[in-house]
Amino acid sequence: MPFTLIAGPCSAESREQTLSTAEQLLPLTRLQIAQEPLRFIFRAGLWKPRTHPESFSGVGTEGLPWLEEVRERYGFEVSTEVASAEHLESCISSGIHYLWLGARTTANPFLVQRIADYLKSLSTSKKDELTLIVKNPINADIDIWVGAVERLLQSGIEHIWLVHRGFSSATPTQLMRNQPLWSLPIEMHRRFPTLPLLSDPSHLTGDATKVPVVAQQAVSMGFNGLMIEAHCCPKSALSDAQQQLTPQQLIELMNNLRLPKPASADAQLEQYRQSINEVDEQIWELIVQRMDIVKHIGEYKREKGLSVFQHDRYEHILKSRLDWAADHNLSADLVKKIVEAIHEEALRKQL
Ligand code: PEP
Ligand code: MN
Numbered sequence: 001m002p003f004t005l006i007a008g009p010c011s012a013e014s015r016e017q018t019l020s021t022a023e024q025l026l027p028l029t030r031l032q033i034a035q036e037p038l039r040f041i042f043r044a045g046l047w048k049p050r051t052h053p054e055s056f057s058g059v060g061t062e063g064l065p066w067l068e069e070v071r072e073r074y075g076f077e078v079s080t081e082v083a084s085a086e087h088l089e090s091c092i093s094s095g096i097h098y099l100w101l102g103a104r105t106t107a108n109p110f111l112v113q114r115i116a117d118y119l120k121s122l123s124t125s126k127k128d129e130l131t132l133i134v135k136n137p138i139n140a141d142i143d144i145w146v147g148a149v150e151r152l153l154q155s156g157i158e159h160i161w162l163v164h165r166g167f168s169s170a171t172p173t174q175l176m177r178n179q180p181l182w183s184l185p186i187e188m189h190r191r192f193p194t195l196p197l198l199s200d201p202s203h204l205t206g207d208a209t210k211v212p213v214v215a216q217q218a219v220s221m222g223f224n225g226l227m228i229e230a231h232c233c234p235k236s237a238l239s240d241a242q243q244q245l246t247p248q249q250l251i252e253l254m255n256n257l258r259l260p261k262p263a264s265a266d267a268q269l270e271q272y273r274q275s276i277n278e279v280d281e282q283i284w285e286l287i288v289q290r291m292d293i294v295k296h297i298g299e300y301k302r303e304k305g306l307s308v309f310q311h312d313r314y315e316h317i318l319k320s321r322l323d324w325a326a327d328h329n330l331s332a333d334l335v336k337k338i339v340e341a342i343h344e345e346a347l348r349k350q351l
Helices: 015-030 060-074 085-093 109-120 124-129 142-154 183-191 201-205 208-220 247-256 267-304 311-327 332-350
Strands: 004-008 039-043 077-081 098-101 131-135 160-164 197-199 225-229
Touching (some): 004 015, 015 247, 039 060, 039 225, 109 142, 131 142, 142 183, 183 197, 197 208, 201 225, 208 225, 208 247, 267 332, 311 332
Parallel strands (some): 004 039, 004 225, 131 160, 160 197, 197 225
16 A cells, blocks of 8 residues: 555644644645655544543534545545444544544454444445554553454455554653554564554654654554644644644654665675574574573472572572673663563473
8 A cells, every 4th residue: 555644633623723734734645755645644533532531522523524624625535533333423424434443442342343333234335435444452452453353354344454553551651652562563464464554653652752753663664654643733732732743843754754665685684684593593592501401490499399489589680681781782671571581481481
């Protein structure tokens, strides 16, 4: 599919704000990305799943004619978030064909099943007009994401896109609003290699100043498109004010975007990969050796009636490995993950 940008305000707030944002995004339709015209779809949420009941929760069906007007005036395809059969019905009767399931909806199999049941009841030609865009669930559970896609596929919908918007965490980092956990969208792509995968750096970062860098990272990783929030006046936005770009900033971001070239035969790259293969082989070899020692230690501890887990020893391992990591400029995060994974496997073997 051509490189795709879904952009517009988090929420449609008024007719003026919706139309003004759309008008200012018009130059995007003339943009060429990798020698192809950009495919642009305007977004605006009508029904907003907000954390607190007193927050602005969207204008609902009142905004449907505004999106119709955007489509007619500027020739944009338009999209909005749906969380129920009623939302879908309203959108379909307004000719809105790009519909996304938000992170809080994907996480709920009851809601997704009701949406799928409604879609199933549509005629084949109606189904074919629709594109269902499935954001990752709010929690880092790939099977819930897979299950949502399976429900939609079972309803006979063929056009399904995926959006990675990051995952909520009990321990948020300073860096981003949500955790990227890039291995999850990569795994999702492995499970559904034919479904386009887009990145939503707005919800991922929660911060307009970080959106351009993360958008470029996603594109460099091979994502097929982006979903980005842009508002004619971000400061006064009624939802997600901190993460919305001005239309001008979005146009600049898109102009600066560098798409990777398609993979082709490259002798130097092959040589680097061969070296990596050799190092990996040594790593696995050493892990096998380490696990072998663990087996012996396990038997020894059992014989002597010693505890399998020894707090002081684990503290020592963690601290010394983190010190080595710091000496070699390796990220503490990576080293901690490796130590934890190896230690967990060692415990499992001993138990
Ligand atoms: C949105 O796109 O405005 C939205 C609510 O996103 P998410 O479901 O990713 O939080
Ligand atoms: Mn939003």
